[in-house]
Amino acid sequence: MSSLLIFGFILLGSNIFSLSSNNTSTITHSTSTHYVQVQLLGMNDFHGQLNKYRKVSGSLAGGAEYVAAYIKRYKEENPNTLLVHAGDMVGGSPPISSQFQDEPTIDFLNLLHMDVGTPGNHELDEGVQEMKRLIYGGFHEKTGYFKGAHTSYISANIIDKKTGSPLLPPYIIKQIEGIKIGFIGVVTTETNLYVTHKNRKEVEITDEVTAINRTVKQLKEKGIKAIVVLAHVSAKSNQSGADPQEALVEMAPKIDNEVDVIFAGHSHHYANTVVNNKLIVQAYSYGEAFSQVNIKIDRDTKDIIEKEAKIVVTSHDGIEPDKVTVTLIKKYKEKLGVKFNQIVGFLSEEVSRKQDVNGESPFAKMIAESERKVMGTEIAFVHQGEMRGGLKRGNITLEDLYTRMPFGHSVSKLILTGDQIKLVLEQQWRIDQMNDMLQTVGLTYRWDPNAPIGSRIVMLKDSKGQSLQPDREYVVAVSNYLASGGDNFTAFEQGRMVENGPQVVTALLHYIQQKYPRK
Known part of the structure; x- marks a missing residue:
């Protein structure tokens, strides 16, 4: 959409929603010469697929070394970048990760310098204590001591039954060029179906919308107006952004309007759509793709005034694998043996x-x-x-x-x-x-x-x-x-x-x- 056309719509006081030919969803509220441009790169449902590749549109995609190469390339384009994930980064993993309690995948996320993540249901596959060990570090009889994740993990609806409070911090505030951005994490209540009673007996998974809105209120009380949700909750749309479906789409109208962007997960589908003025993205699964979301934040109002997204397939064509990640994979392959x-x-x-x-x-x-x-x-x-x-x-x-x-x-x-x-x-x-x-x-x-x-x-x-x-x-x-x-x-x-x-x-x-x- 040309800048003149955007300006014309602004004069009319209209909100603009456009879907461009490159599968980009854009929503613009106003323009300002005093804004900060922030890039959010999102992953979901990686499931420890460090050394697995899949065909996407006829080309090989995925594999940790190619995911890393793309992430580094996109980070170089904008220093104001935050890397986030919407859960299920571990669990259901192939031997290169599962045989070492998924520590190799956490090592990979540390190499990427993942900023913020939220647990999915599979992070709880082996129980609360094992999830916390991977996040904060600790000893396992099979692998010894592990240093843990560098990522800040958040979740507003995994509630500790003993305390009645969130097991993890419900939100985190990141600051870029003096502008504060609030991130909230939630996991699907379907976790109550998919994780055994034994492995979730210490926690209760509560309603996602209630948890999000409660946490949004806390952030607004702190003056935070730029708010992003990391939701391990399913979403789906077609390539143009039309026909949005699944649980998160139904929740969107009930979620506080201060939320501008939601990273989805769980269903392994494509989503790049706008529902109730909220941009929702999900980048398939297994590292086949990641989400790129660009947001503009007004320096005066501290609010997100524009947001757009595209789903980037990690095709092996035209890019060299990241050498540091190749070394990491080689290390664990040798450790795994023949x-x-x-x-x-x-x-x-x-x-x-x-x-x-x-x-x-x-x-x-x-x-x-x-x-x-x-x-x-x-x-x-x-x-x-x-x-x-x-x-x-x-x-x-x-x-x-x-x-x-x-x-x-x-x-x-x-x-x-x-x-x-x-x-x-x-x-x-x-x-x-x-x-x-x-x-x-x-x-x-x-x-x-x-x-x-x-x-x-x-x-x-x-x-x-x-x-x-x-x-x-x-x-x-x-x-x-x-x-x-x-x-x-x-x-x-x-x-x-x-x-x-x-x-x-x-x-x-x-x-x-x-x-x-x-x-």
Whole structure:
């Protein structure tokens, strides 16, 4: 938009919202010759993908060394730059990070000089104390002493149950050229579904909007008018910024209007849109891209008067990898050794993670079969969140398995009644939430999609074609995550624990070695 056109709109006293051809969302309230130009670079949902690359629009993208190269290039363009993240930087990580308690990823973020971050749900995968150890430093029996993160971590809605106060500082104020910018952090309340009771028993995840608005009030009392939210909450838009969707979009109108920019996360989607005068961005996941947000702050009013964003794909074309980061990756690769390069099997065709219309997934079924076999049970259940991608055709390495099954869950043997199994299946459908379909083996069932939630299962039979008896006990295999009520499948908690088995990834390894041996 030309400066003359902008000036014309200002004379009319109008707010301007434009979407340009380079996928940039811009919102302008006024112009001023007395402003500070600040660049915010944002990451989300990296999940420790230090040495993993993905195809984006036909080109390789991602990998820590390329993310670092881009971040450094963009920082050089504007010294008034702050680097932020919206959570899930660790958790669900490949071996180069997960085998060292995700310390390598924190080392990488320290190399980037990450300024501010907020925890996502996966930062809590191993509990509150492990999250705090990665942030503040401390000892772990597996890795020894770790120095912690240089990043300032904030969260307004992770509440310490003992004190009733936020576990982390709810906000932080950064100052650039005398102008103060307030940052607020929140995590999705879906964390209550995805993190086991054991690992979040010390904290309560409270309503995101309430926490944001409460903290905005505190910042406004300090005279802060430039406010940015780091929200590990889902958002989505198309490339032009139109058709905004998902939880954060629904929250935006309820969030205090002093908030100008929100960095989203959690759903791994593209978002670059404006909702209720708030710029919302999310840069896919796994380091495939990052968000660049440019803001202008009026020196007199201390308020953000203009904001624009673009999502930058970390394509390997036309840029050299960052040498310091290459050295870091090499260090941890050598520390990891060659164990994970071992070829453990061969697949003549791809085994996809994708679900069909009935929620069936070929890879999930393979995992369920491996769990049932290793525990010697009649029935097995697998949830879709257990997996991070499917298996490609050809040789399968140990690293492939650990990358796609990164959570370290073990297999549990439970005894459930027919009624309890039916209740488990009924919990696949949730009120006001997305369905969460389970993969089952050893069962067949039909459901009525038009029936009320909680009463949809109309037929349920075992592998022999016999109807499940309400009071009869059946032996089932599930991950310890599901057994403890993970993903809100609380019916599993009603079962009687028989024994704990190997890790889920180990069960899958043995299954592949036996059924799909290496050539």
